[in-house]
Amino acid sequence: MNRVVQTNLIRFILIFLAQIWIFKQITFSLGGVANIHFLIYPMAILLLPIKTSKTILLILAFVLGMTLDMFYDSPGVHAAALVFTAYIRNIVIALLEPFAGYNIDDVPTIKQLSLGWFVSYVSITLFIHIFVYFSIEAFSFVFFFEIFLNTIFSFIVTFIVIIILQFIFRTKY
Amino acid sequence: MNNVIQLFLKFGVHILFVVLEVICFNIIINYNSSQRSVFINSANVYAGKIAEQRAKITDFASLKSQNDSLMHENANLIENMISMEYAEDFIPKSDSTYNQYKLIPATICNSTINLHNNHITLCKGSREGIRKDMGVVSSHQGILGVVRNVSPDFAHVISILNSQSKISCSLKSRFGHGTLVWNNNDPLRMNLESIPKHEKIAYGDTVITSGYSTMFPKGILVGKVESYTIKPGSNSYDIIVKLFNDPINVKYAYVIQNRYGDQQNKLEKEVVDE
Known part of the structure; x- marks a missing residue:
């Protein structure tokens, strides 16, 4: 159990640093149609063990979101989106529960659960997260078309990056 | 009282979720309405230090392009100098400055x-x-x-x-x-x-x-x-x-x-x- 906490803590911090140092810089505009953001930081919450207490999930999400907001100069936006993602995470996990159920130590990674499960889990939660993020950022549904385009394109690139990262770092926990 | 504790045990997570979201939106709205500098921005010390470290690295990577732009600026200045030397005859001179x-x-x-x-x-x-x-x-x-x-x-x-x-x-x-x-x-x-x-x-x-x-x-x-x-x-x-x-x-x-x-x-x- 101690190993699990250790691994998750290190991963949590690494994902945070990668987001602010690397992926924050790679923001580009797709020919004026959509702005593409790489938002990999939800993985810090999504990859926590399945049986993690919901309270801890929410508090971690709030702290991570607020810290990111310091760097993004967008007070509260990431935090609100990430708290929401942490809240729906367990609902999605429950929806995707296999017949055999989850083990007590399961971590939602490709290695422990199947690739198909991981893809559906990440795509649902990530899409919701990015959509909520852009919605809160715009703070109005007047820009629905822009929000939707931004969400689609950002979701595609972020999803590819996350899958690649999953194949590179094949942690057991 | 007992009911309240029961309620928290049953819906604690949901209440926490709502509380956190309310805090977040409060921050968002406050920031958007007043635009005053709040603690949560990149200007605070720690975020600033980390950003500075990153800037050092990226600055080094952009040295070449900076050099190029300086070279262009120099070339521009030298061009101006040369043209000024030729143009000097046409510029009316103020007696007092010479x-x-x-x-x-x-x-x-x-x-x-x-x-x-x-x-x-x-x-x-x-x-x-x-x-x-x-x-x-x-x-x-x-x-x-x-x-x-x-x-x-x-x-x-x-x-x-x-x-x-x-x-x-x-x-x-x-x-x-x-x-x-x-x-x-x-x-x-x-x-x-x-x-x-x-x-x-x-x-x-x-x-x-x-x-x-x-x-x-x-x-x-x-x-x-x-x-x-x-x-x-x-x-x-x-x-x-x-x-x-x-x-x-x-x-x-x-x-x-x-x-x-x-x-x-x-x-x-x-x-x-x-």
């Missing part, structure tokens, strides 16, 4: 020293601003002559080694002034006349230009007193001056442009005419 004397560098094309009336030709003329009656000094110390004639690209200078040359000179830290003439055949020695004999002089006294003419400013070093005599019946010294410079081997010269020379000459001429 010194009274301006030096025009020139190379010496041709000079004679063996004649009784020697001449120098400069490779610059009226195009560069050289005019009649301007003084010419050599590049180190000592005077060379006075411009007599100018063409667009050349200037004809009457050397001080010319029997017609008369330059007003005085002795440094002494009173009185005289005229520097050349009436012997030694190109290194000249005569200073008209210093009244009641003035005290000594061997080795430095001869400088007096500044009474419009050609030379005051204080240009000419030479030093080598010997002096008083001719019987004369009222002034006859001083032999050894020149500091060697007028034979001069390659470069400066023409002295006196910005107020014309004014002075005109005024003095008016007085004479009256």
Whole structure:
């Protein structure tokens, strides 16, 4: 159990640093149609063990979101989106529960659960997260078309990056 | 009370979720409405330090492009400098911002020293601003002559080694002034006349230009007193001056442009005419 906490803590911090140092810089505009953001930081919450207490999930999400907001100069936006993602995470996990159920130590990674499960889990939660993020950022549904385009394109690139990262770092926990 | 605890146990997570979201939205709305700097932005110390570290690395990576842009800027400045040099003639000059004397560098094309009336030709003329009656000094110390004639690209200078040359000179830290003439055949020695004999002089006294003419400013070093005599019946010294410079081997010269020379000459001429 101690190993699990250790691994998750290190991963949590690494994902945070990668987001602010690397992926924050790679923001580009797709020919004026959509702005593409790489938002990999939800993985810090999504990859926590399945049986993690919901309270801890929410508090971690709030702290991570607020810290990111310091760097993004967008007070509260990431935090609100990430708290929401942490809240729906367990609902999605429950929806995707296999017949055999989850083990007590399961971590939602490709290695422990199947690739198909991981893809559906990440795509649902990530899409919701990015959509909520852009919605809160715009703070109005007047820009629905822009929000939707931004969400689609950002979701595609972020999803590819996350899958690649999953194949590179094949942690057991 | 029991019910409240029951409620928290049952819906604790949902309540926490709502509370956190309310906090987040409160921050968002406050920030958006007032735009005042809050704690949660990149300006605070820790976020700023990390951003600074990252900037150091990225700055290093962008050195090449920065260099390029600096090179372009330099090239631009040099271009401006060159064009300014050419444009200077067309820019109306404000009198007050310039010194009274301006030096025009020139190379010496041709000079004679063996004649009784020697001449120098400069490779610059009226195009560069050289005019009649301007003084010419050599590049180190000592005077060379006075411009007599100018063409667009050349200037004809009457050397001080010319029997017609008369330059007003005085002795440094002494009173009185005289005229520097050349009436012997030694190109290194000249005569200073008209210093009244009641003035005290000594061997080795430095001869400088007096500044009474419009050609030379005051204080240009000419030479030093080598010997002096008083001719019987004369009222002034006859001083032999050894020149500091060697007028034979001069390659470069400066023409002295006196910005107020014309004014002075005109005024003095008016007085004479009256």
